[in-house]
Amino acid sequence: MTQQKRVAVLTSGGDAPGMNACIRAVVLACEQNGHECIGYKHGYNGLLNQEYTEFTADIIHNLIQQGGTVLHSARCLEFKTQEAAQRAASNLDALNIDTLIVIGGDGSFRGAMHLSNHWDGQVIGLPGTIDNDIAGTDATIGYYTAIETAVSSIDKVRDTADAFERLFLVEVMGRHAGFLALSAALASAADYVVLPELFNGEEETLNDIHAQLTVRRELRGNISYIIVLAENVWPGGINDLSQRLNALTNSEVRPVILGHVQRGGSPVSQDRILATQLGAHAVSLVGKPVNAVMVGEVNGKPCEVPLPMTWESTKPLDESAVQTMQALINSRYA
Ligand SMILES: Nc1ncnc2c1ncn2[C@@H]1O[C@H](COP(=O)(O)OP(=O)(O)OP(=O)(O)O)[C@@H](O)[C@H]1O
Numbered sequence: 001m002t003q004q005k006r007v008a009v010l011t012s013g014g015d016a017p018g019m020n021a022c023i024r025a026v027v028l029a030c031e032q033n034g035h036e037c038i039g040y041k042h043g044y045n046g047l048l049n050q051e052y053t054e055f056t057a058d059i060i061h062n063l064i065q066q067g068g069t070v071l072h073s074a075r076c077l078e079f080k081t082q083e084a085a086q087r088a089a090s091n092l093d094a095l096n097i098d099t100l101i102v103i104g105g106d107g108s109f110r111g112a113m114h115l116s117n118h119w120d121g122q123v124i125g126l127p128g129t130i131d132n133d134i135a136g137t138d139a140t141i142g143y144y145t146a147i148e149t150a151v152s153s154i155d156k157v158r159d160t161a162d163a164f165e166r167l168f169l170v171e172v173m174g175r176h177a178g179f180l181a182l183s184a185a186l187a188s189a190a191d192y193v194v195l196p197e198l199f200n201g202e203e204e205t206l207n208d209i210h211a212q213l214t215v216r217r218e219l220r221g222n223i224s225y226i227i228v229l230a231e232n233v234w235p236g237g238i239n240d241l242s243q244r245l246n247a248l249t250n251s252e253v254r255p256v257i258l259g260h261v262q263r264g265g266s267p268v269s270q271d272r273i274l275a276t277q278l279g280a281h282a283v284s285l286v287g288k289p290v291n292a293v294m295v296g297e298v299n300g301k302p303c304e305v306p307l308p309m310t311w312e313s314t315k316p317l318d319e320s321a322v323q324t325m326q327a328l329i330n331s332r333y334a
Pocket residue numbers: 012013014015044074075076077078079080081104105106107108109110111112114128129130131175
């Protein structure tokens with residue numbers, strides 16, 4: 001028989017499809033285990049301003065398929081201060097909260113750790129970000145949906161690229177990691193992909209693209225060419241790369257920034273299932289002697305990882321995906 005606890009949940013940092021599915025799982029699992037559950041709104045701002053909501057059956061009804069987050073999200077710079085963590089701790093104590101569940105990215109986990117250093121309660125993180133840049137979990141909630149969104153957009157770009165036999169540059173999100181760009185490039189059969197993890201500098205990249213494109217044109221004539229560019233890699237940004245490619249390849253180059261579209265939309269099944277399993281597992285830890293951990297998933301099984309590990313280790317790109325990419329995309333005409 002589990003002891004009844006009071007649990008609070010919040011979503012923080014960039015929103016991700018599946019955050020709602022995760023909130024739903026947390027609320028339902030709490031109900032199942034006899035815990036009470038409240039939701040703080042607007043990320044850590046809600047914790048500082050004591051802005052929260054009691055969950056009702058209405059809030060979680062039909063929630064699993066909705067994009068965004070019903071609790072809203074925020075980036076709260078103030079939370080980095082000692083005073084903020086102390087205020088958050090006393091706000092949690094005032095509501096007799098035993099466990100705080102934070103759904104967010106590595107920044108949100110740093111915030112969770114910061115709070116944990118000032119609060120006696122239990123803190124559990126759940127990985128929610130389209131970037132998939134969190135060590136200790138194979139995937140993050142929202143990543144799979146963002147891949148689908150990027151791929152369906154690139155498919156559309158391809159139609160017009162083909163019609164005009166143009167070179168297109170498509171910028172994909174991911175902050176400083178290339179997971180989303182690599183997966184989107186593989187699934188959309190892009191012709192070239194520029195990733196932060198494998199970036200060898202501007203000149204080398206330009207020459208490489210030029211060499212690949214030249215062989216391709218020799219073989220197939222003046223056909224379309226799609227380059228996926230991970231955001232924040234190219235020092236001068238996508239327009240600079242576009243102009244330089246234009247001059248170098250004597251081609252009409254069009255830059256497309258997919259942007260925040262990648263954060264929206266109804267979560268795909270993989271994100272719903274991941275969110276549901278991780279949310280339920282987090283609640284199974286409530287009241288247990290486990291603290292300041294992220295609940296992630298490795299090889300299909302939930303696992304607990306100390307929060308600092310999630311940002312102190314750098315998560316590598318999947319090796320076999322990189323090999324496939326090198327064989328079929330970037331070094332196709334080697
Ligand atoms: N070092 C820190 N100490 C305390 N709080 C932090 C720290 N770093 C981040 N936070 C809190 O976490 C919030 C979210 O962090 P951040 O903006 O980096 O997004 P994230 O959680 O990494 O998600 P995403 O990368 O998907 O946008 C910050 O706005 C801040 O409130």
